Amino acid sequence: MKPGSSRRDFIRRALVGGAISGALSRAISSVAQSEAGTVDRRRLGRVGVDVSILGLGLGGAFMDAYEQRLEAGHAMLESALAKGINYWDTARGYGPSEGMIAPVLARNRSRVFLASKSDSRDYDGFKRDLEESLRVLRTDYIDLYQLHDLRSSESANLSAIESGAVRAAHEAKEQKKIRAFGITGHSGAGLLIECIKRFDPDTVLTVFLATRPENGRFENELLPLARSRQMGVVAMKTIRYGRPAGLPAAELLRYTLSLNGVHTTIIGLDTPAHLEANVAITTGFKAMKNAERDEFHGEARGALATVVQPWEDPDYVDGAVG
Numbered sequence: 203m204k205p206g207s208s209r210r211d212f213i214r215r216a217l218v219g220g221a222i223s224g225a226l227s228r229a230i231s232s233v234a235q236s237e238a239g240t241v242d243r244r245r246l247g248r249v250g251v252d253v254s255i256l257g258l259g260l261g262g263a264f265m266d267a268y269e270q271r272l273e274a275g276h277a278m279l280e281s282a283l284a285k286g287i288n289y290w291d292t293a294r295g296y297g298p299s300e301g302m303i304a305p306v307l308a309r310n311r312s313r314v315f316l317a318s319k320s321d322s323r324d325y326d327g328f329k330r331d332l333e334e335s336l337r338v339l340r341t342d343y344i345d346l347y348q349l350h351d352l353r354s355s356e357s358a359n360l361s362a363i364e365s366g367a368v369r370a371a372h373e374a375k376e377q378k379k380i381r382a383f384g385i386t387g388h389s390g391a392g393l394l395i396e397c398i399k400r401f402d403p404d405t406v407l408t409v410f411l412a413t414r415p416e417n418g419r420f421e422n423e424l425l426p427l428a429r430s431r432q433m434g435v436v437a438m439k440t441i442r443y444g445r446p447a448g449l450p451a452a453e454l455l456r457y458t459l460s461l462n463g464v465h466t467t468i469i470g471l472d473t474p475a476h477l478e479a480n481v482a483i484t485t486g487f488k489a490m491k492n493a494e495r496d497e498f499h500g501e502a503r504g505a506l507a508t509v510v511q512p513w514e515d516p517d518y519v520d521g522a523v524g
Contacts, residue, residue: 240286241484244465247434249382256484257289261296263470279306291468293319294331300338319350328367347380354390368401391419405434412457412502429463437467447505460489
């Protein structure tokens with residue numbers, strides 16, 4: 203035996219054993235998570251927080267179902283949290299939503315990644331919205347505060363928005379009132395791309411639908427840009443129009459969460475059955491392969507060809523409907 207070979211063999215066996223042990227540990231953890239029924243998590247880009255890949259959409263669907271049944275709504279929130287869903291999405295413009303969730307949030311603040319939004323584009327308006335959100339939500343900080351529903355028609359106003367609401371958001375981060383600043387938009391991939399380049403937000407919330415709208419610009423241009431900047435990426439409207447088109451919600455959800463760089467998707471919280479079904483998909487998540495996504499894209503594009511997306515309407519108000 204060559205001098206030192208015994209030591210090298212020992213180190214090699216230790217390294218191999220360590221790798222196997224690490225892989226086994228991760229596998230056991232994944233199985234335990236699945237058996238416990240808790241939703242998978244991903245790191246939300248440079249925000250640096252692990253969030254559930256299934257987020258709670260607390261807009262129209264939640265408000266319609268539970269505004270008059272608050273106890274049932276609070277029970278649903280507690281149930282979702284018990285299943286590991288820590289990403290909660292609300293907004294200043296969602297009517298009573300912030301106030302509806304506040305009692306449950308107060309009991310579980312450290313367990314919730316809280317996201318809200320402002321429709322204001324000016325400095326003072328954004329600051330007022332943030333202060334009102336903090337008051338209504340009964341918290342002294344919000345994890346993610348976003349500039350809500352940017353539209354292509356605002357492209358000429360980006361300088362004013364940058365010196366207004368965006369400046370207010372950066373100040374709020376410095377003051378620890380918010381952990382991260384984000385932008386949202388339902389359409390206009392080009393505008394969102396420009397906003398990412400100008401505003402350098404920490405996150406973007408937008409649509410990554412199986413139909414690949416706007417000739418695939420959300421997937422092919424916006425998503426790689428977000429990845430290159432280590433942004434948190436949140437998807438929305440993922441399963442909204444699948445049911446009337448006969449598309450399985452499970453596959454719509456899998457499609458979006460299989461995209462490289464998408465960290466979570468928010469789904470309207472309306473019934474226990476829907477919650478259970480979505481939890482089943484996102485616990486021990488099985489991603490689609492590229493070929494599967496391409497095949498499903500063809501199906502979705504055909505099925506939804508005649509479905510009009512309401513957010514293309516200039517009068518659309520996000521959160522007003524489920």
